[in-house]
Amino acid sequence: MLEKQRQQPDLKLGFETLFAEYSDVVYRFCLYKTSDTHVDYDLTQDTFMRLWKVICAGKDVEKPKQYIYQIARNLVIDYYKKEKALSLDNLQEKGFDPKYNGLETDFLAEVTILRQAIEKLEEDYREIIYMRFIEGMGIEDIAEAMNISTNLVSVRINRGKKKLQTKFT
Amino acid sequence: MDNQETEFNKAAKTLKGVSLTTREKDAMRKHIYEATEVGEVVASTPSPFVYSSFFRQRTLVALMAVFLLTASTSYASFASLSSLPGEPLYDMKVNVLEPIGAAVRLNEKEKNQYRVTLLRQRVAEIKRLKEEDRLKSYNELISFKAAQKIIAEIEASLSFDAEAENLEIISTQVETYNSIVLDESFKLKTIIELHINEENPSQKSSTTTTEEVREIVDDNARNTKVPIQEVEEEVEVEVEVETTVEETTKPIEMVGTTTVKKVTPIKIPEILNIIGL
Numbered sequence: 001m002l003e004k005q006r007q008q009p010d011l012k013l014g015f016e017t018l019f020a021e022y023s024d025v026v027y028r029f030c031l032y033k034t035s036d037t038h039v040d041y042d043l044t045q046d047t048f049m050r051l052w053k054v055i056c057a058g059k060d061v062e063k064p065k066q067y068i069y070q071i072a073r074n075l076v077i078d079y080y081k082k083e084k085a086l087s088l089d090n091l092q093e094k095g096f097d098p099k100y101n102g103l104e105t106d107f108l109a110e111v112t113i114l115r116q117a118i119e120k121l122e123e124d125y126r127e128i129i130y131m132r133f134i135e136g137m138g139i140e141d142i143a144e145a146m147n148i149s150t151n152l153v154s155v156r157i158n159r160g161k162k163k164l165q166t167k168f169t
Numbered sequence: 170m171d172n173q174e175t176e177f178n179k180a181a182k183t184l185k186g187v188s189l190t191t192r193e194k195d196a197m198r199k200h201i202y203e204a205t206e207v208g209e210v211v212a213s214t215p216s217p218f219v220y221s222s223f224f225r226q227r228t229l230v231a232l233m234a235v236f237l238l239t240a241s242t243s244y245a246s247f248a249s250l251s252s253l254p255g256e257p258l259y260d261m262k263v264n265v266l267e268p269i270g271a272a273v274r275l276n277e278k279e280k281n282q283y284r285v286t287l288l289r290q291r292v293a294e295i296k297r298l299k300e301e302d303r304l305k306s307y308n309e310l311i312s313f314k315a316a317q318k319i320i321a322e323i324e325a326s327l328s329f330d331a332e333a334e335n336l337e338i339i340s341t342q343v344e345t346y347n348s349i350v351l352d353e354s355f356k357l358k359t360i361i362e363l364h365i366n367e368e369n370p371s372q373k374s375s376t377t378t379t380e381e382v383r384e385i386v387d388d389n390a391r392n393t394k395v396p397i398q399e400v401e402e403e404v405e406v407e408v409e410v411e412t413t414v415e416e417t418t419k420p421i422e423m424v425g426t427t428t429v430k431k432v433t434p435i436k437i438p439e440i441l442n443i444i445g446l
């Protein structure tokens with residue numbers, strides 16, 4: 001018990017570092033996926049709460065970047081499952097007005113443009129393109145987050161970029 | 170094509186600029202720590218080196234009791250454990266050592282006194298954190314929890330402080346603590362001030378002003394046959410008599426003891442007596 005308590009400041013320090021580095025990244029990711037400022041705040045909080053619990057339980061998080069993205073991704077999926085898999089587009093078709101979220105409509109419209117363009121790509125390219133062009137992440141970081149090789153990341157970025165350009169034509 | 174690409178790039182740039190505010194981040198971290206109960210999460214993981222939590226707890230308490238008894242049951246023994254909120258030994262200090270310290274006090278009055286000492290210690294700790302520039306949100310949270318726990322215990326045992334000798338100290342300590350903490354939500358909450366007013370109304374009445382005396386006299390005069398003017402004159406005469414006594418060498422009995430006693434200081438019961446109530 002004493003040993004565990006001695007470790008606690010280190011655990012907190014590690015968590016605080018990860019929080020400082022990735023809280024905005026996760027927030028943007030959830031905002032991009034949900035376009036709801038209340039939901040994305042909660043999802044970001046839930047992501048880091050799960051991370052903190054895992055750290056406290058003494059589990060070794062070898063690849064925190066990948067792990068955090070995976071938690072956030074799962075939470076977004078759970079959210080849409082709870083919402084009966086209604087995407088923002090479907091909600092808008094049914095009369096959902098994104099203005100109530102608190103963010104400006106123009107901004108939400110821009111997020112929608114982004115998501116609509118990226119969601120047209122095949123699943124393998126979507127998150128890689130998002131990470132590359134929205135988050136500005138490097139190839140190695142994306143490889144770590146997606147748990148794939150750097151070569152595969154490079155290939156998918158190039159192909160995804162070309163596919164995205166053809167969508168604009 | 171260009172238009173769509175431009176819109177895409179513009180949207181990407183906009184989204185890149187979105188981030189949580191510092192306040193939102195602080196609130197989020199605070200909520201995370203509170204929801205997972207800082208300190209208890211790790212401590213709750215069972216150690217493989219003990220047979221059961223019951224045995225572990227009993228053994229630990231017994232060891233601590235022996236340590237305390239052999240070292241000292243006084244405050245000095247705790248002072249040696251100068252750990253601060255957020256440090257490894259702090260949880261043990263506030264959750265094990267200090268409760269034992271309270272348990273060894275013989276009566277509730279002593280326990281109450283001891284808790285006031287602990288409150289002072291919480292204030293000293295937060296001061297030290299600030300001086301050493303270590304006042305972070307999670308340190309504040311740990312300190313707040315420990316201090317608020319003491320406040321709750323003090324409030325529960327307030328009835329044992331019959332002379333209300335600690336109320337002012339507690340109030341001052343809480344004010345000092347609250348002036349140091351950065352986060353509004355970590356400010357201590359107490360009903361102690363309320364107790365001062367409710368339980369000791371005499372504190373206020375003991376400072377009755379001359380105007381209040383006059384008001385009381387006026388009220389009483391309305392219900393008596395003696396005019397207020399006469400009462401005032403009588404008081405004035407009596408004051409003069411006393412002056413005469415001080416200036417002369419005549420024994421006080423010659424002036425009349427009853428008159429002298431009624432003259433100074435002018436108090437409500439005496440005035441009421443003059444009025445005849």
